[in-house]
Amino acid sequence: MSKRIVIHEEHCIGCRLCEVHCLVQHSSSKDIIKAYGGEHSHLMPRLTVEEDGPLSFALQCRQCEEPSCVEACVSGAMHRDPLTGMIMCDEERCVGCWMCIMVCPAGAIQQNLLGTKIASKCDLCYGAELPACVAHCPNEALTFDDVAEKGAGS
Amino acid sequence: MRAVIVGNSATAVGAIEALRAVNQSAKVLVVSEESHLIYSRPLLSHYLGGEIDQVRLAYRPSDFYTRHEVTPILETRATGIDTAGRRLLTQDGNSIAYDKLLIATGGTPILPPMPGIDTQGVFSFTRRSDVESILTYLEAHGGKEAVVVGGGMIGIKATDALIKRGIRVTMIELAPRILGVALDSTASRLMTRLLEEAGVRVLTGNTVTEIHSRDGRVHSVTLREGGTIRCDLMILGIGVRPNTELVEDSDIRVNRGIVVDEYMRTSAPDVYAAGDVAEAYDLVVDMNRTVAIWPNAYRQGAIAGAHMVGIETPDAGGVAMNAIEVHGVPAISVGNSNLEDEPGHEFLTDLDERNHRYKRLVLKDNRLVGVTLVGHINRAGIYTGLIRHKIDVGASRSALMSEQFGLLSLPDRYRKHVVTGEGIEV
Numbered sequence: 001m002s003k004r005i006v007i008h009e010e011h012c013i014g015c016r017l018c019e020v021h022c023l024v025q026h027s028s029s030k031d032i033i034k035a036y037g038g039e040h041s042h043l044m045p046r047l048t049v050e051e052d053g054p055l056s057f058a059l060q061c062r063q064c065e066e067p068s069c070v071e072a073c074v075s076g077a078m079h080r081d082p083l084t085g086m087i088m089c090d091e092e093r094c095v096g097c098w099m100c101i102m103v104c105p106a107g108a109i110q111q112n113l114l115g116t117k118i119a120s121k122c123d124l125c126y127g128a129e130l131p132a133c134v135a136h137c138p139n140e141a142l143t144f145d146d147v148a149e150k151g152a153g154s
Numbered sequence: 155m156r157a158v159i160v161g162n163s164a165t166a167v168g169a170i171e172a173l174r175a176v177n178q179s180a181k182v183l184v185v186s187e188e189s190h191l192i193y194s195r196p197l198l199s200h201y202l203g204g205e206i207d208q209v210r211l212a213y214r215p216s217d218f219y220t221r222h223e224v225t226p227i228l229e230t231r232a233t234g235i236d237t238a239g240r241r242l243l244t245q246d247g248n249s250i251a252y253d254k255l256l257i258a259t260g261g262t263p264i265l266p267p268m269p270g271i272d273t274q275g276v277f278s279f280t281r282r283s284d285v286e287s288i289l290t291y292l293e294a295h296g297g298k299e300a301v302v303v304g305g306g307m308i309g310i311k312a313t314d315a316l317i318k319r320g321i322r323v324t325m326i327e328l329a330p331r332i333l334g335v336a337l338d339s340t341a342s343r344l345m346t347r348l349l350e351e352a353g354v355r356v357l358t359g360n361t362v363t364e365i366h367s368r369d370g371r372v373h374s375v376t377l378r379e380g381g382t383i384r385c386d387l388m389i390l391g392i393g394v395r396p397n398t399e400l401v402e403d404s405d406i407r408v409n410r411g412i413v414v415d416e417y418m419r420t421s422a423p424d425v426y427a428a429g430d431v432a433e434a435y436d437l438v439v440d441m442n443r444t445v446a447i448w449p450n451a452y453r454q455g456a457i458a459g460a461h462m463v464g465i466e467t468p469d470a471g472g473v474a475m476n477a478i479e480v481h482g483v484p485a486i487s488v489g490n491s492n493l494e495d496e497p498g499h500e501f502l503t504d505l506d507e508r509n510h511r512y513k514r515l516v517l518k519d520n521r522l523v524g525v526t527l528v529g530h531i532n533r534a535g536i537y538t539g540l541i542r543h544k545i546d547v548g549a550s551r552s553a554l555m556s557e558q559f560g561l562l563s564l565p566d567r568y569r570k571h572v573v574t575g576e577g578i579e580v
């Protein structure tokens with residue numbers, strides 16, 4: 001068992017607070033005003049909100065059991081953290097070749113071209129008790145639950 | 155149990171990590187003719203281009219071997235296999251006993267028969283030592299103009315690196331268009347234009363017939379279609395062919411590559427082959443073939459490594475794919491992306507030539523079999539997933555080409571599978 005972000009699309013109201021707080025969490029100031037002020041220029045949310053009429057949901061890395069991104073990564077940046085078992089991108093090693101974007105079945109990795117060219121993905125707010133998107137979702141459309149090991153990359 | 159791996163690259167790492175995930179007792183040895191510990195071959199162009207240093211060239215941290223309890227045997231060339239006696243023969247006349255053997259010898263650069271190919275300043279581009287030789291050569295002699303032979307992935311990556319070093323490149327490709335294995339003529343034209351915008355001269359339908367030297371170093375080349383080109387440096391980046399030399403005198407079955415089954419087993423007992431050297435299953439073309447790409451090498455290595463210690467996970471097959479970048483514009487191609495006017499296929503295209511943007515989907519029987527994206531590549535992997543899982547996209551066809559394409563464009567059950575990881579009940 002390990003903790004995963006579970007998406008409940010039927011509860012998502014498309015408010016995008018998850019996006020806002022994801023960005024703030026990954027800013028150095030962790031301050032909403034500063035993050036959206038000066039710092040904003042090189043930050044981007046690590047999740048994607050999809051919307052089509054009444055249906056919407058926030059999507060972040062699915063933590064696949066057999067991650068295609070790790071298999072395809074030529075730099076060794078994409079890896080399974082030996083401590084937490086989570087799929088992480090070591091941004092210091094990433095060269096922005098986009099092999100991971102080519103293979104992620106959920107489309108959950110994005111180009112970050114704002115600073116040094118790197119692949120940007122959810123890191124489950126490494127070190128935090130609860131991922132910011134989950135913590136700030138007003139409608140429990142995102143929850144952080146114990147789930148049996150499985151993922152999309154099967 | 156003693157597992158021996160020949161070759162110390164993507165395939166070997168895939169095998170080691172899969173093996174050690176389930177087994178701590180096996181003895182694992184890796185034999186490599188190169189003198190370096192594991193490094194990333196695809197990053198060689200980034201290294202040549204000065205974007206990364208030697209430390210970042212490493213594909214795994216330096217404690218990889220100790221952490222996985224692997225004994226690397228470097229600078230040692232394997233010369234043959236005694237399949238009956240289960241021994242790997244090495245160039246120093248010794249041999250290494252194995253219970254399981256993985257042949258992960260990768261590819262050898264294709265070197266066309268050109269008079270003068272041994273001239274100083276002519277390099278191949280597949281190994282770390284090639285790049286180090288190029289860097290040493292440039293340091294000693296300088297260099298403003300280069301000729302790159304080959305307009306495929308390796309030639310493009312070499313060219314991109316030389317551009318970043320401020321060297322002017324003439325690229326010479328034998329086929330009518332560059333990247334013809336991966337791209338249709340429109341995408342190929344876009345990439346050609348981008349190269350030209352970066353100052354590269356692109357010559358197609360042409361090749362070098364002679365290499366000329368001055369003071370013992372390369373000075374110019376003669377072209378088949380007439381004329382000569384000045385150059386201080388020449389890189390042969392045509393591509394690789396399966397490096398099957400090791401098994402040539404054995405009873406192991408070889409076609410173009412070493413023939414393997416879904417567990418990467420060769421025709422000899424307890425001998426596996428995987429990666430660039432192997433002819434494994436390609437699920438898009440529905441047959442076994444060699445596809446020299448990193449993800450396939452890693453995955454096939456993992457299947458072999460697991461099987462060596464009793465975990466039987468059959469390979470679902472690979473998909474040919476690549477991601478490249480020219481002049482800052484990325485391009486991704488997956489599957490049968492280069493098909494043109496093929497009967498029984500449908501082509502959906504969206505071209506914005508001015509902004510270097512192109513999207514092209516190839517469908518067959520309502521299933522996606524090929525994708526090309528130039529310029530805008532985010533979410534490309536969703537298409538790859540559709541190809542891999544052979545999902546019927548008949549109902550969501552119009553959404554496939556939409557700017558908003560995402561998981562919401564997918565058939566419900568497949569979307570649920572991607573989002574939750576639950577099985578697809580089709």
Ligand SMILES: Cc1cc2nc3c(=O)[nH]c(=O)nc-3n(C[C@H](O)[C@H](O)[C@H](O)COP(=O)(O)OP(=O)(O)OC[C@H]3O[C@@H](n4cnc5c(N)ncnc54)[C@H](O)[C@@H]3O)c2cc1C
Binds near residue numbers: 163258400430446477
């Ligand atoms: C310049 C370049 C750029 C590339 N870029 C990309 C890219 O962007 N994306 C991508 O997907 N793929 C890319 N590739 C292809 C990718 O590098 C290969 O698919 C991958 O390296 C294959 O791994 P492998 O382990 O099968 O073999 P290799 O990486 O070829 O390794 C085989 C190793 O075995 C050793 N060896 C061979 N024979 C013997 C012997 N008899 N005894 C001892 N050792 C031996 C060799 O010296 C070599 O070190 C690129 C290739 C090159 C050359």
